[in-house]
Amino acid sequence: MNPEELLDLKREVSRISIKAYERGLVFGTGGNISARIPGTGLALITATGVSLGDTTVENLSVIDIETGEPTPDSPAKPSKERYFHAAVYRIRPDINALCHLHPPYATALSVDYGEMPLVTITAEVNLVKVPCAPCAVSGSQDLRKYVEDTVAATPGVKAILMCRHGLLSLGQTLVQAYNLADLTEDSARAAFLVEMLRKK
Ligand SMILES: [Zn+2]
Numbered sequence: 454m455n456p457e458e459l460l461d462l463k464r465e466v467s468r469i470s471i472k473a474y475e476r477g478l479v480f481g482t483g484g485n486i487s488a489r490i491p492g493t494g495l496a497l498i499t500a501t502g503v504s505l506g507d508t509t510v511e512n513l514s515v516i517d518i519e520t521g522e523p524t525p526d527s528p529a530k531p532s533k534e535r536y537f538h539a540a541v542y543r544i545r546p547d548i549n550a551l552c553h554l555h556p557p558y559a560t561a562l563s564v565d566y567g568e569m570p571l572v573t574i575t576a577e578v579n580l581v582k583v584p585c586a587p588c589a590v591s592g593s594q595d596l597r598k599y600v601e602d603t604v605a606a607t608p609g610v611k612a613i614l615m616c617r618h619g620l621l622s623l624g625q626t627l628v629q630a631y632n633l634a635d636l637t638e639d640s641a642r643a644a645f646l647v648e649m650l651r652k653k
Contacts, residue, residue, distance in 0.1 A: 454491050462488055463510040466497050469552070469627045474506030478556040478634060484619070485532035487516075488627055489542055489549040494518050498538055500529040518542045521597075533592030537600035541623065544605055548623045550630040555619035558641035563614040569640070572647045576640035582607055583637060588616040612637040 454462070470486045473479055484505050487498035499505060500512045514531035515524045521539035523531050532538075538551050562569055569583035576583075586603040589595035600621060603613050612622040612633050620637050624630030 454493070459490065460510065462490065463497060463513055465627050466499065466513055467508045467510055469631045470499055470505040470508035473552065473554055473631060473634065474504060476635065478552075478554040478638060479505055479619075480555060484552075484554045485534050485538070486553070486627070486630075487535075487538045487542075487551045489518070490515075491549070495524065496538065496542060498531045498535055501532050502530070534596070536592070536594065536597035537621070540597050540601040541604055541621070544601060545623060547625065550624045550627040552622045552624070552627075552630045552634040553615075553619065554622075554634050554638075556634070556638035556641070558645050559614060559620045559638050560618065562641045562644060563616050563618060563620070566614075569614055569637070570644045570647075571640060572644045573640055576636070576643070579636060580611055580633070580640060582610065583612050583614060583640075584610065585614040585616055586621075588618065591618070 466488050482502055482504050485499045487496050489496050495515055496518055497513050498516055499508055500514050503512055512529045514529045515527045516531050516535050518539045521536040563585055567585050571577045584603050584607050586599040589599055604610055614620050622630045622633035
């Protein structure tokens with residue numbers, strides 16, 4: 454990837470990060486978005502302690518997919534949740550972009566429901582199955598293992614919930630990962646409303 458293509462990829466990570474924040478799929482300094490750098494063993498990932506809404510091409514970090522650690526010349530400190538991003542890139546070579554977000558309905562459903570109920574036909578056809586990774590502290594190796602195991606257990610999975618935390622969507626492109634995150638939140642909202650109506 455030449456420098457101009459890398460700059461374009463950084464611009465796309467920044468654009469999608471700001472879009473996710475403005476859409477209300479994440480709050481405060483939570484969430485992180487990454488993209489594999491084609492032809493390398495590296496990925497771009499948003500920085501720790503910086504709101505996704507403030508992402509720029511200058512404050513992205515670069516991590517080694519083998520270790521999850523930043524490269525020596527990484528321009529910013531990467532998200533502490535980088536370990537599960539790296540793990541998913543290792544086990545899913547077809548995936549080039551990940552969105553980890555904390556949208557309200559998907560996060561609420563992650564607390565008690567386990568696998569997400571797919572109540573709309575769109576969710577059933579497009580998401581197929583949205584399993585839930587067990588709860589662990591952000592940035593921990595336990596969380597990395599739970600996310601990795603949950604993704605590995607469902608071949609081709611496009612999105613997972615993370616218990617008491619949020620969601621992770623997997624795309625071949627940043628746009629696809631973003632749209633899957635948005636669809637997962639929309640589907641979680643529909644599931645929540647159906648549950649409310651059934652309780653009447
Ligand atoms: Zn998180």
